[in-house]
Amino acid sequence: MRKLKMGMIGGGKNAFIGAVHRIAANMDGLIELHCGAFSSNPEVSLESGKELGLSEDKCYGSYTQMIETEAKLAPEQRMDFVSIVTPNHAHFAPAMLALENGFHVVLDKPMTLSLAEAKLLEQKVKETGLYLCLTHTYxxxxxxxxxxxxxxxxxxxxxxxxxxxxxxxxxxxxxxxxxxxxxxxxxxxxxxxxxxxxxxxxxxxxxxxxxxxxxxxxxxxxxxxxxxxxxxxxxxxxxxxxxxxxxxxxxxxxxxxxxxxxxxxxxxxxxxxxxxxxxxxxxxxxxxxxxxxxxxxxxxxxxxxxxxxxxxxxxSGHPEGYLEAFGNLYKNFALTLQSKLEGKEPTALMLDFPTVQDGVxxxxxxxxxxxxxxxxxxxxxxxx
Amino acid sequence: MRKLKMGMIGGGKNAFIGAVHRIAANMDGLIELHCGAFSSNPEVSLESGKELGLSEDKCYGSYTQMIETEAKLAPEQRMDFVSIVTPNHAHFAPAMLALENGFHVVLDKPMTLSLAEAKLLEQKVKETGLYLCLTHTYxxxxxxxxxxxxxxxxxxxxxxxxxxxxxxxxxxxxxxxxxxxxxxxxxxxxxxxxxxxxxxxxxxxxxxxxxxxxxxxxxxxxxxxxxxxxxxxxxxxxxxxxxxxxxxxxxxxxxxxxxxxxxxxxxxxxxxxxxxxxxxxxxxxxxxxxxxxxxxxxxxxxxxxxxxxxxxxxxSGHPEGYLEAFGNLYKNFALTLQSKLEGKEPTALMLDFPTVQDGVxxxxxxxxxxxxxxxxxxxxxxxx
Amino acid sequence: MRKLKMGMIGGGKNAFIGAVHRIAANMDGLIELHCGAFSSNPEVSLESGKELGLSEDKCYGSYTQMIETEAKLAPEQRMDFVSIVTPNHAHFAPAMLALENGFHVVLDKPMTLSLAEAKLLEQKVKETGLYLCLTHTYxxxxxxxxxxxxxxxxxxxxxxxxxxxxxxxxxxxxxxxxxxxxxxxxxxxxxxxxxxxxxxxxxxxxxxxxxxxxxxxxxxxxxxxxxxxxxxxxxxxxxxxxxxxxxxxxxxxxxxxxxxxxxxxxxxxxxxxxxxxxxxxxxxxxxxxxxxxxxxxxxxxxxxxxxxxxxxxxxSGHPEGYLEAFGNLYKNFALTLQSKLEGKEPTALMLDFPTVQDGVxxxxxxxxxxxxxxxxxxxxxxxx
Amino acid sequence: MRKLKMGMIGGGKNAFIGAVHRIAANMDGLIELHCGAFSSNPEVSLESGKELGLSEDKCYGSYTQMIETEAKLAPEQRMDFVSIVTPNHAHFAPAMLALENGFHVVLDKPMTLSLAEAKLLEQKVKETGLYLCLTHTYxxxxxxxxxxxxxxxxxxxxxxxxxxxxxxxxxxxxxxxxxxxxxxxxxxxxxxxxxxxxxxxxxxxxxxxxxxxxxxxxxxxxxxxxxxxxxxxxxxxxxxxxxxxxxxxxxxxxxxxxxxxxxxxxxxxxxxxxxxxxxxxxxxxxxxxxxxxxxxxxxxxxxxxxxxxxxxxxxSGHPEGYLEAFGNLYKNFALTLQSKLEGKEPTALMLDFPTVQDGVxxxxxxxxxxxxxxxxxxxxxxxx
Missing domain, CATH: 3.30.360.10 (Dihydrodipicolinate Reductase; domain 2)
Structure with missing residues (x-):
């Protein structure tokens, strides 16, 4: 069982929700941070990625560059999914591009800026058979x-x-x-x-x-x-x-x-x-x-x-909290992807994460x- | 300081809310049960009153009889106020009759069957200068x-x-x-x-x-x-x-x-x-x-x-509850009436009970x- | 069913616990304040009693006077029990005197100043067949x-x-x-x-x-x-x-x-x-x-x-508190005495109040x- | 800032506390699992390590082998610290061996089987200047x-x-x-x-x-x-x-x-x-x-x-729990080690984790x- 490779969009230095996503993704040892376009400012992206232990070539200057570059890599070398942690107005475009390039998506809620955009994403998910996990943490x-x-x-x-x-x-x-x-x-x-x-x-x-x-x-x-x-x-x-x-x-x-x-x-x-x-x-x-x-x-x-x-x-009696709940979304999403990688059908327990339909x-x-x-x-x- | 005399309307045997009113009225030793028309059935009224320690002549067969009889007694001997603890449809008539005969009123909420009735009571309270306490216990x-x-x-x-x-x-x-x-x-x-x-x-x-x-x-x-x-x-x-x-x-x-x-x-x-x-x-x-x-x-x-x-x-730390809250309505109402009896203006603290305006x-x-x-x-x- | 007559020892003006006892005794309409020796100072006792609505002759100057005077009255006219709400050092003597004169006793805890005194009371209760209720409120x-x-x-x-x-x-x-x-x-x-x-x-x-x-x-x-x-x-x-x-x-x-x-x-x-x-x-x-x-x-x-x-x-959902718990001691004690007055054996539910044995x-x-x-x-x- | 390399002793398949340690260590992205002697049974250790994504050569058959082998690697390639998550009787020996070979230690409580052993560890920590973190999670x-x-x-x-x-x-x-x-x-x-x-x-x-x-x-x-x-x-x-x-x-x-x-x-x-x-x-x-x-x-x-x-x-309002508290021990320990690696004195905030003295x-x-x-x-x- 190999770790899934995550490419992060947004979540650069000092961005609160990006850190939360990383902790949630780290938690169960199923996912590793593989690359990122952490900021629309390439310098900030580079600096953020290096702080997170990435090599320079995995710190992309834009999500477009990241998705397109990674898409060209061999399956075992490229990222498995993107995690989009930007403000709402920057959800739709990277999510759509990721799906078009064959990448699964984790996306913050609300899913898009409009219902119309949401339906386009829903359509694209249907077409591609890829997974989209919407982070309704609760x-x-x-x-x-x-x-x-x-x-x-x-x-x-x-x-x-x-x-x-x-x-x-x-x-x-x-x-x-x-x-x-x-x-x-x-x-x-x-x-x-x-x-x-x-x-x-x-x-x-x-x-x-x-x-x-x-x-x-x-x-x-x-x-x-x-x-x-x-x-x-x-x-x-x-x-x-x-x-x-x-x-x-x-x-x-x-x-x-x-x-x-x-x-x-x-x-x-x-x-x-x-x-x-x-x-x-x-x-x-x-x-x-x-x-x-x-x-x-x-x-x-x-x-x-x-x-x-x-x-x-x-x-019991050892309290779990918000980060564990968030981690459960990532964990179930990761187990679903791993099942697919191993050619198995994910179980209902694995598939229990909010989807593009919830986003719509x-x-x-x-x-x-x-x-x-x-x-x-x-x-x-x-x-x- | 003498105890105030309460005449109860409703609240006969097994009537839950009547018992609550009596506990609330008893609590501070300011009020004594003086008479009652505890039921529209005179036998039940008599039986209830005797169980509560009243003499037979203070167990009335109807609220009309009670109000009219008591009104003829000397001020020191008649009841000071009525407490009406009947279902809603039997609020207005006894309250109005009591006010017309110079008795203060304690009344369960909602005050009447209609807003129109409520306004009539409000008008009557204004005219008479009597007090009406509506039991918004909370x-x-x-x-x-x-x-x-x-x-x-x-x-x-x-x-x-x-x-x-x-x-x-x-x-x-x-x-x-x-x-x-x-x-x-x-x-x-x-x-x-x-x-x-x-x-x-x-x-x-x-x-x-x-x-x-x-x-x-x-x-x-x-x-x-x-x-x-x-x-x-x-x-x-x-x-x-x-x-x-x-x-x-x-x-x-x-x-x-x-x-x-x-x-x-x-x-x-x-x-x-x-x-x-x-x-x-x-x-x-x-x-x-x-x-x-x-x-x-x-x-x-x-x-x-x-x-x-x-x-x-x-x-502090000795919990008070619903009966004490209820008792506070009776206590403040009683202190208000006692002030009046002593020719003093009740204080704002005494007057802090729900009134006919709240009922409207x-x-x-x-x-x-x-x-x-x-x-x-x-x-x-x-x-x- | 007549109300039981309570004679209070202690609990004069401004004495906190005396007021609590009176509220507890009032609550269920089973008990009435009949007389009191509210203070070792006869003037304070008189003043306190009058504030509580007693006539002068029921405001005694000392507990000895009260017990001895009441003991001489006809059964239906004298007090049924004493309630002793003084500090600990003034528990034993009035309790013993009350028992010796045939009065039941309600007594604050701890019961006495010493275990030896407590055992004397226990012995006296056994001899007389009278009831002693110790107010372990909880x-x-x-x-x-x-x-x-x-x-x-x-x-x-x-x-x-x-x-x-x-x-x-x-x-x-x-x-x-x-x-x-x-x-x-x-x-x-x-x-x-x-x-x-x-x-x-x-x-x-x-x-x-x-x-x-x-x-x-x-x-x-x-x-x-x-x-x-x-x-x-x-x-x-x-x-x-x-x-x-x-x-x-x-x-x-x-x-x-x-x-x-x-x-x-x-x-x-x-x-x-x-x-x-x-x-x-x-x-x-x-x-x-x-x-x-x-x-x-x-x-x-x-x-x-x-x-x-x-x-x-x-x-349910209407909170009861400390005063109701205290009232339960008085209520059960009163029901026990009433049963006895009516020649019936009190039930186990009635007898459920702390006794002289608890005091020992x-x-x-x-x-x-x-x-x-x-x-x-x-x-x-x-x-x- | 590079991730610290953790070598785990104990915590093989199905061992509850080992998983907790790994989540805690993963959480903040400061630590990576580098190697392990997950079981005294070499096969179980190998299987456990592979499930955790380690290569075979990093799955050691015993803690002795692990410590001795790692000690021979270049500083940048060997583990930075061991995390010992075995039952109490297997705390002292691996902790002592780790310290003797220059490795920092994370250790479950109670620290040893006896006070005497504890004092030996304390002495060794003093001699070596290495850090020992005892996991008093609370x-x-x-x-x-x-x-x-x-x-x-x-x-x-x-x-x-x-x-x-x-x-x-x-x-x-x-x-x-x-x-x-x-x-x-x-x-x-x-x-x-x-x-x-x-x-x-x-x-x-x-x-x-x-x-x-x-x-x-x-x-x-x-x-x-x-x-x-x-x-x-x-x-x-x-x-x-x-x-x-x-x-x-x-x-x-x-x-x-x-x-x-x-x-x-x-x-x-x-x-x-x-x-x-x-x-x-x-x-x-x-x-x-x-x-x-x-x-x-x-x-x-x-x-x-x-x-x-x-x-x-x-x-605030996003509950943190036991795993975050556990993670804080690892985080502070890791920040302390990183400071040392960077030649800086750790701050008091970093040093706020239970130590060998707490273990004594x-x-x-x-x-x-x-x-x-x-x-x-x-x-x-x-x-x-």
Missing amino acids: AGYPMVKQARSLVAENHLGKIRKIMVEYPQGWLSTDFENNGNKQAAWRTDPSKSGISGCMGDIGTHAAHLAEYISGLKITQICADINTVVANRRLDDDGNVLLKFDNGANGILVASQIAAGEENSLKIKVYGEKGGLEWHQMEPNTLIVKWLDSPAQLYRTGNGYLSPEAAFNTRIP RGMAFIENVIASGKSSQKWTEFSV | AGYPMVKQARSLVAENHLGKIRKIMVEYPQGWLSTDFENNGNKQAAWRTDPSKSGISGCMGDIGTHAAHLAEYISGLKITQICADINTVVANRRLDDDGNVLLKFDNGANGILVASQIAAGEENSLKIKVYGEKGGLEWHQMEPNTLIVKWLDSPAQLYRTGNGYLSPEAAFNTRIP RGMAFIENVIASGKSSQKWTEFSV | AGYPMVKQARSLVAENHLGKIRKIMVEYPQGWLSTDFENNGNKQAAWRTDPSKSGISGCMGDIGTHAAHLAEYISGLKITQICADINTVVANRRLDDDGNVLLKFDNGANGILVASQIAAGEENSLKIKVYGEKGGLEWHQMEPNTLIVKWLDSPAQLYRTGNGYLSPEAAFNTRIP RGMAFIENVIASGKSSQKWTEFSV | AGYPMVKQARSLVAENHLGKIRKIMVEYPQGWLSTDFENNGNKQAAWRTDPSKSGISGCMGDIGTHAAHLAEYISGLKITQICADINTVVANRRLDDDGNVLLKFDNGANGILVASQIAAGEENSLKIKVYGEKGGLEWHQMEPNTLIVKWLDSPAQLYRTGNGYLSPEAAFNTRIP RGMAFIENVIASGKSSQKWTEFSV
Whole structure:
């Protein structure tokens, strides 16, 4: 079993999310950093790559150069996949070029700038048979997988209601005008697209609701707000939801919830019971029942589902966190690619990572939620 | 200082909420049960009253008889106030009769069957100068008062967002058809009015949001649901909110959230910080700040506001609960009446109990939220 | 069913614990304040009684006068029991006098100043057949009773280990020299006896461990400390325990644990599972299992034991607290006395309050733990 | 900056702790697996190494062969350090051989089988100037470092009391006789040494108490138990502690606390406040004050100490866990070695990992605590 070779696009010096991707990719020893176009500035790219231990010839000046050069190498020598960790506006082009050149793709969410772009990527993935992994990190947590299993196995009965909230406080002030690079691009329509908060974290919340429940959102009614003066994109919103089985729901995403860190929480209620999960204490899943005591499902125990167990590295009581959840996306993606390399069909457990279809739904969520926010009509169909 | 004499309407044998009122009224030794019309069935009323230690002549066969008889007694011998603990449809008439006969009133929420009735009561209270205390119990918790103080003193800055949720699970099944008396009347329009869940607990949530924030709801957009088949009133709903200072919010109330007990929670965010309170762990108020560690304000400590301190009986670390919160409404109401009896003006601390105006807003909430639920338009003005 | 008549000894104006006793006694409408010797100062006693609504002739100048006067009244007119809420040094004499005159007794813990006194009371209770209720409040919580039931019914298997801790911080400074009355007598050997912290809260912890587990402490090894300079009694201690079934344990009590409020916690482990209870969040009992998810038992639910249900007033999710736990002692004591008055045998549920035997064990705990603290030998037999 | 080359001793196929070490070492991209003697069985070692992507010549048949062979390579080609992840009885010899051959060492705790061996290693480290990192993982958590900083900067005042508890339940049954390999060697004196529970987790608890407080244990009084029948080593114990500034404490370690996962908790109290940390929710540090609300210090925030910040990888609200704490030990060790390689003095932040001195104290703890457990005298001096 050889390590998979990763080519990174973006993630140069001081780029936070690039480092997270590298830790996640490093974690299980399945992947090695092979090359990178770490910055649109070739010097920064070179410097970043060298700091990361790459030789000069593997530090490319542009993603175009990297993809085209690597594509010409022998299969065993070229990169196996690209990992794209740039701001949103720089997702589509490199992803498409990578796919066109036969490379699998790991891509940050939201997938593109528009739903139309997303559908083009989806089409290309279909055509090529390549894999695209979209980094909806929260779907990588073992207790999220346990929640999904409990619903899928009908322990809760028919799902009736979903409450998902994602309050953050980091954009409570006009941080974007005070030198914070991430705040700057997240609030810049040319880099983020038509939505700020809903694109950045609303998509995570929507994905989580659909992932755990196995349901699809069919209608939304959104109140989309820009709370901080002069900000150019939304920084807050509340959304009523309807799902395809008739369940209702509510989704709140906010980046002006002063004092909140990254407080994603979800509650799902069925006919027979409910479940509750908090990202900031991710190793506990609270399962509530109509007539018996609530239960605390905990990461790493023998009673968990195969999906939860497969995405856990250490024994119960030894907390796993965000990096492990992120690592699970990379691990499953890598195991899928390795299976393919070895001529085997990947298992369902390996294939359990967010895909280009999730990316399409995410972009549809953004477009629908922003449209609903502008509408005076209550319900907007969730069209894809 | 003599004990105030309470005449109870409703609350006969096995009536849950009557017992709660009596415990709350007993607690501080300020009030004594003087008489009662505990049931519309005179025999049950008599039996109930005797069990409670009343003499036969103080067990009335009807509230009309009680009010009219007591009104003829000398001031020192008659009851001072009535406490009405009947289902909603039997709130207005006895409350009005009591006021007309010069008796103060304690009344369960929602105040009446309709906004129109509520306004009549409001008018009568104004005319008579009598006091009406509406039992929005949650406003009686010391940490709720602390939250209100923190907002009022501008510690959080301008309020931007309020999230209030009130999930219960007790109506997850068609309990009303299985002999549960409270479920039966709560889901019966002739007894509850036009709303079930929103009337019962949605009003609590709305009151709490306004009480803590000092803001008023101005617009709503409601998704009102009847989830359990054949139920006659709503058992679930999600509501988008706008407040009079421009803040936005979300209110969720549900009685089909399987496995939930009485999980009222509120989060309020301002420019400088946020606060969070959970009714099921009521002695902790979490206060979050932009750039410093979150703080745990706890009942009974020296650093609390006068309002919190005034509504606390025991030292920190000795948990107070729902009955004490309920007792605070009675205590403040009783202190107000005693002040009046002694010819003194009640202090602001004494007057801190929900009033007929809160009842009017509660009824307006019900009518607006049900209207919004039926509307295809997004926003409905909150009209009173 | 008539109300029981309570005569109070101690608990005059501004005495904290007297007010707590009165709220607890008031709560369920089973008991009325009949008379009192609220202070050793007759004027203060009179003033206190009048504030509480008593007529002058029921405000006695001394407990001797009260007991002797009341004893001469007709059975239906005299008090039924005394409630003694004085500092420790004033427990024995009034309790003994009350028993000698045929009155039942409610008594604050620790029961007396010495084990010898405690045994005299025990003997007197046996002789007279009267009831003595010792206010180990924490044994009144419904989830403590649930814990006791789970152990008694062998759900946890043989008990192996008990960890009980009771940290408070209120004596972190030399509060007793700064005008705090309670601190003053708690740290004064002439009023508290030979122990401060261990007598005040160590006894609660020891009682709780024995009450839940059904075991008896047989050996102790104590480290007893006086941390604040010049304090005259212990303010902190750590104790190794052995129980009569071979289980081991640890008991920590401290009043110099700066920042702690009243953080009594207990963990009990058996062969098959463990349980955990925190006084500051008393409505949850965490039950842990070897091979399945931990469970949250919660006050007020249908799945609880008869003992837990009997000591609960309101539905699940409506938190009950310290005053309700205290009220449960009074309620069960009152129901026991009423049964006797009605010529019926009290049920086991009624008799579930701490007794003179618990008081004897509490005094033995104090004497043994202080002796062990002074010994250079590891284990001290727990002799009674 | 080149990656450091790690040679692993132990940690072959299916060995849990070896995988943990590799994840921890991989995480930050500072270290690469260079070679290994993964098993005392050369075939298993070869197979394990190949699975990990090593070439055959880097899969050694024994640690002796590995150390001697590597020592002969040119500095840039040989391993930089060994990581020893074998059971306790196989710690001393390879560590000593590595040091003698000029290799730095990472070593699992407890450091050796006896205090005497530990002192030999300490002596050798002193002689050689090489680094030894002992993997007391819990000292790697950022909030533990924050706790240490708060104490060191005297925010809590003089420390008075420390309560540390470490309950696990995994040895509640005779797991060692049912095929569990880790249980088997942990309970085997020939592999674990003179102590089971105290050696495995008691040492962690003792280290944590000393690390956070900056104090040293000076006296102990231990109750050491073997609860499960026929087990050959202790599986439970309670220890009274005295510290060198006069503070007292309690240490509980148990592996028969049924239902507990890995529930290490510590509370430290000073004159002015206290702090509390739970390993299972490691990103929160609760800091309590005498007269103001308790505070929640949380990983990743700007208000934390440099030590906490240096050991954090991701923003607040994104939970870090056990693997990140473990990774911090490797990261700091690696940065120290790199500094040396670059001829620079490592900073205090880099040098913040447990050392051979901690290992000596850990072995002294084991020997003293077992001796005290056998003694009938209360206090045993903590001799090193």
